Structures are given as C-alpha cells and as structure tokens.
Amino acid sequence: MTIFEKIAAREISAQIVWEDDEVMAFHDVDPKAPVHVLIVPKRVIPRLAESADTDQALLGKLLLTTRIVAEKLDLLTSGYRVVINNGPDAGESVPHLHVHVLGKRPLTWPPG
Numbered sequence: 001m002t003i004f005e006k007i008a009a010r011e012i013s014a015q016i017v018w019e020d021d022e023v024m025a026f027h028d029v030d031p032k033a034p035v036h037v038l039i040v041p042k043r044v045i046p047r048l049a050e051s052a053d054t055d056q057a058l059l060g061k062l063l064l065t066t067r068i069v070a071e072k073l074d075l076l077t078s079g080y081r082v083v084i085n086n087g088p089d090a091g092e093s094v095p096h097l098h099v100h101v102l103g104k105r106p107l108t109w110p111p112g
C-alpha cells in the first residue's frame, strides 16, 4: 500500500479537507506554503506518465477538486498554484499520483 492509500484507509492520520468515493484532499505533512493540500485519487495511478486514456474522468476530477479546496480554504481571491511532480527531476517522492495545491503566500516563478 502507498502512504496515501494508508491515509485513505485511515491507517495513517491526516488532516482531511474533503473526500468522496474517488478522491481525497488533505493537508501536506511538510507544508511548503501556509496552505499546502494534496489531492489524491483513491484508485492508485503511480504517476501522470503512467495514466491511461481510461483515467480521463479521474484526472479531470482531480483538477476540479482543486476548486473545491480553493473554496474551502479561501484561496479564490488570493490565488493558488497547482503542481504535479512526475519522476525524479520533478522531485516526485510518493509513487501515487497527487496534485499539490499551494497558497496564502506569493509564489515565485519559475519554480526551483
């Protein structure tokens, strides 16, 4: 099981922001911004590069869930960044697809 599957199974605790039967959103344990939430599909896709055409609806749902998180955590006016790290050069550390939502501080561009 991935660490995020364990969170979904309540074997590891997390500060959950939102959840339904397909996805869950919870606060990152090592936040890089005042708001740093991860949105994770309950069905494991290891990373974006290993997604399939049949994952289209689930991938869309992950992005639509960023709006729910932004509404819940008051990011709609100030703005927020959505990040997916894919593979070693991007710094991916958990092989279970997840979308980062970062906000509540100005974020520099380009990222490091």
Ligand code: AMP
Pocket (backbone or CB within 6 Å): 003, 012, 014, 027, 028, 029, 030, 031, 038, 084, 085, 091, 092, 093, 094, 095
């Ligand atoms: P990435 O580097 O894109 O693979 O992101 C993995 C993220 O998962 C990192 O930001 C970690 O801080 C976060 N993370 C790892 N373990 C946990 C956990 N138990 N609860 C919440 N976030 C976690």
